[in-house]
Amino acid sequence: MEQHEQFFNCPHCGQSISVLLDLSVPSQEYIEDCEICCRPIEIRYEVSADGEIVFEERRG
Numbered sequence: 001m002e003q004h005e006q007f008f009n010c011p012h013c014g015q016s017i018s019v020l021l022d023l024s025v026p027s028q029e030y031i032e033d034c035e036i037c038c039r040p041i042e043i044r045y046e047v048s049a050d051g052e053i054v055f056e057e058r059r060g
């Protein structure tokens with residue numbers, strides 16, 4: 001399983017956190033709780049044909 005650690009700032013508390021993306025799934029959308037403030041973050045990503053990761057996070 002190919003994984004990628006994506007770093008971003010939590011949209012709630014602003015802390016730098018990371019999530020592990022499972023790149024065997026080319027596009028996903030799910031909710032993950034912030035490891036600092038435990039509030040829900042909507043994670044969305046897409047792997048383009050050339051392998052570039054388009055990542056987006058929002059308040060869940």
Ligand SMILES: [Zn+2]
Pocket residue numbers: 010011012013014015034035036037038039
């Ligand atoms: Zn947070």
